[in-house]
Amino acid sequence: MALATIGNSEFDRDTAVVRRAPGVYDAHLAAGWTIAQAVNGGYLLALVGRALGDALPHPDPSSVTAHYLTASVPGPAVIRTEVVRTGRTMSTGTATLVQFTEDGTEIERLRVLAAYGDLDALPDDVRTSAKPPAIPPREHCPGPDSAPGGRASVPGGTSFAERIALRLDPATAGWAVGAPSGKGEIRGWFGLADGREPDPLSLLLTVDALPPTAFELGLSGWVPTVELTAHVRRRPAPGPLRVALTTRNLAGGFLEEDAEVWDSADRLVAQARQLARVRLTG
Amino acid sequence: MALATIGNSEFDRDTAVVRRAPGVYDAHLAAGWTIAQAVNGGYLLALVGRALGDALPHPDPSSVTAHYLTASVPGPAVIRTEVVRTGRTMSTGTATLVQFTEDGTEIERLRVLAAYGDLDALPDDVRTSAKPPAIPPREHCPGPDSAPGGRASVPGGTSFAERIALRLDPATAGWAVGAPSGKGEIRGWFGLADGREPDPLSLLLTVDALPPTAFELGLSGWVPTVELTAHVRRRPAPGPLRVALTTRNLAGGFLEEDAEVWDSADRLVAQARQLARVRLTG
The missing domain is CATH 2.40.160.210 (Acyl-CoA thioesterase, double hotdog domain)
Structure with a gap:
C-alpha cells in the first residue's frame, strides 16, 4: 500500500480550509483528532496555521502563539485572519477560530498571533549547542x-x-x-x-x-x-x-x-x- | 535619600498610560530606556502590559506575547486594547502600540496577545525541579x-x-x-x-x-x-x-x-x- 504524502494524507484532509472571502476560511474540526472528547491543541494550531499560510504572503510558520479560550468541539468552524504587517522576509498576522452554538451564537475557541517566513530562504548556518534527546532505538x-x-x-x-x-x-x-x-x-x-x-x-x-x-x-x-x-x-x-x-x-x-x-x-x-x-x- | 517605591519610581512614571477612551491609552516612550537609539523591548512590553492591566478585569500578566513589527522611537504613542475573553480566574486581551510620523501616518510598532490573572489568588504549591542560576555574590x-x-x-x-x-x-x-x-x-x-x-x-x-x-x-x-x-x-x-x-x-x-x-x-x-x-x- 502506498504511503500517504504531504498534501494527500489524513492530516492534510483534516486540516483543509476553504476560503469563503478574503482572509476568512471555513474548516471542519475532525472527530479523529480528539482525546477524551477534547480536540487536540496541536491539531487546532496546525489548522489555523494552514489558514494563516494562505492569508499571509510568506508560506511557513516561524513563530505561532495560540491562546486557548474555550474547548473546541468536532464540527464546523470559521477562521478569520488579519494581516498585521507584510515585510520583505517575514509577515505577521492574527487569526481567530470560532464555532457556533445551535442557536447561532458565535463562540471564540482560539486566538492566534503569528510570524511567517520562508524556511527555504534561510541561510544554512548552524552554531548550536543543543543536543538531540537520548532516546533508545x-x-x-x-x-x-x-x-x-x-x-x-x-x-x-x-x-x-x-x-x-x-x-x-x-x-x-x-x-x-x-x-x-x-x-x-x-x-x-x-x-x-x-x-x-x-x-x-x-x-x-x-x-x-x-x-x-x-x-x-x-x-x-x-x-x-x-x-x-x-x-x-x-x-x-x-x-x-x-x-x-x-x-x-x-x-x-x-x-x-x-x-x-x-x-x-x-x-x-x-x-x-x-x-x-x-x-x-x- | 528615600528609595523609589512601586508606583513612585522612574519605571512607573515612564510606563504610565492615560486612558483617553475605553481601551485606548496615550503613552510616551521615554528616551531614557533606549540602547543605541532603539527603545528597549522589555520596556515596551511593560508599557503595553500596564495598559492591558487596566483594560482587563484581572490585574497581573500571566502570559504575554509581543511581536515587534517596526522600531519604536522615543515620543508619543497610542495603545489600543481589545478584551478577547473574560473568565472567572483569567482574561485574555490584545493590544497594539502605534506611533505617528510627522505627516500623521500611523505606524504599528508592537502587537501583543496576553492572558491576565490574579497572582495573589494562586495556590502556594511548589513542586519544581528548576534550580536558581549559580551566580557569584x-x-x-x-x-x-x-x-x-x-x-x-x-x-x-x-x-x-x-x-x-x-x-x-x-x-x-x-x-x-x-x-x-x-x-x-x-x-x-x-x-x-x-x-x-x-x-x-x-x-x-x-x-x-x-x-x-x-x-x-x-x-x-x-x-x-x-x-x-x-x-x-x-x-x-x-x-x-x-x-x-x-x-x-x-x-x-x-x-x-x-x-x-x-x-x-x-x-x-x-x-x-x-x-x-x-x-x-x-
Whole structure:
C-alpha cells in the first residue's frame, strides 16, 4: 500500500480550509483528532496555521502563539485572519477560530498571533549547542501495539492515538503502568500513522501531540493549555521525529511544558513552550 | 535619600498610560530606556502590559506575547486594547502600540496577545525541579561602575544602563572585554537603579533587559527580537533578582533566547523565550 504524502494524507484532509472571502476560511474540526472528547491543541494550531499560510504572503510558520479560550468541539468552524504587517522576509498576522452554538451564537475557541517566513530562504548556518534527546532505538520503545502503555492507555479514547505513530522512551512511560518517574519528562519517536512525512505545518501538531509531562509528575487530571508558542526553526528532513518534553517549574497551579522536535538529520526543527493549568490530586 | 517605591519610581512614571477612551491609552516612550537609539523591548512590553492591566478585569500578566513589527522611537504613542475573553480566574486581551510620523501616518510598532490573572489568588504549591542560576555574590560581579565592562561597554549609549542595577556574572561578561566565552549564556543580578522593588509589571522589563546572549556567542551585530513570550509565574519577593539567559540553538539566521528570573526567596518568578534574528559577522 502506498504511503500517504504531504498534501494527500489524513492530516492534510483534516486540516483543509476553504476560503469563503478574503482572509476568512471555513474548516471542519475532525472527530479523529480528539482525546477524551477534547480536540487536540496541536491539531487546532496546525489548522489555523494552514489558514494563516494562505492569508499571509510568506508560506511557513516561524513563530505561532495560540491562546486557548474555550474547548473546541468536532464540527464546523470559521477562521478569520488579519494581516498585521507584510515585510520583505517575514509577515505577521492574527487569526481567530470560532464555532457556533445551535442557536447561532458565535463562540471564540482560539486566538492566534503569528510570524511567517520562508524556511527555504534561510541561510544554512548552524552554531548550536543543543543536543538531540537520548532516546533508545524505536524498536525498543513501546508503541500503540505494545502492552503496557500505548493506545489503550491514552485516557479517554483512541481517536487521536490511531492517527499518530508514537513510541515513548520506556524511561518516560512509567505513568502508563501506574509508576510515573516523578520527573517532568516525556520523550518519544513521533510520526503520522499513515506515513505522511513531516513538514512545517505538521510540526505545529507535533509540539502538542505527546502525553503531558504532568503524567510523569504523577498528576492524573486534565492539564488545559492556556497559551502555546511554537517556533519552527527549519524544514524537517523526511523520517521519524524525536520529541522531548520537559517541565521544570510546577507551582501556583501552573506548569510550563517545553517541547523540542528533532528530525532524522539531527537538526532541531521546532521548539515550543506552553503554559498549562494543573490541579493537584492525590 | 528615600528609595523609589512601586508606583513612585522612574519605571512607573515612564510606563504610565492615560486612558483617553475605553481601551485606548496615550503613552510616551521615554528616551531614557533606549540602547543605541532603539527603545528597549522589555520596556515596551511593560508599557503595553500596564495598559492591558487596566483594560482587563484581572490585574497581573500571566502570559504575554509581543511581536515587534517596526522600531519604536522615543515620543508619543497610542495603545489600543481589545478584551478577547473574560473568565472567572483569567482574561485574555490584545493590544497594539502605534506611533505617528510627522505627516500623521500611523505606524504599528508592537502587537501583543496576553492572558491576565490574579497572582495573589494562586495556590502556594511548589513542586519544581528548576534550580536558581549559580551566580557569584553581587559584590563579586562587575557592575556599572566597574572596569572593564559595565555601563561604558553597553554598545551605543548609557541611557538604559543608567536605569538598571545590573551586575553580570564574570563568567558571562567576557564579551565586554573582547573575550566572549562562546557559550550562549548571560547571567546576572538585576534591579532598578532607583531601588524600586520588583513587581509583575517590572518582570516584563526584566526578561529583556540584559545584554543579548549573542554577545557571548561572539556576535557583535544587532539582534532584533521578532517575538517574545513572557510567563509571570509568581509575585516577586522584594530584593535583587537573578536572571539567566540561555541560547541553545543558533541556526538559519535565528536564535532563541530563554530567560529565567528568580527572586530573593529562591522562587522562579518569570520565564520568557524570544525568537531573534542574527547576522553572522567576523
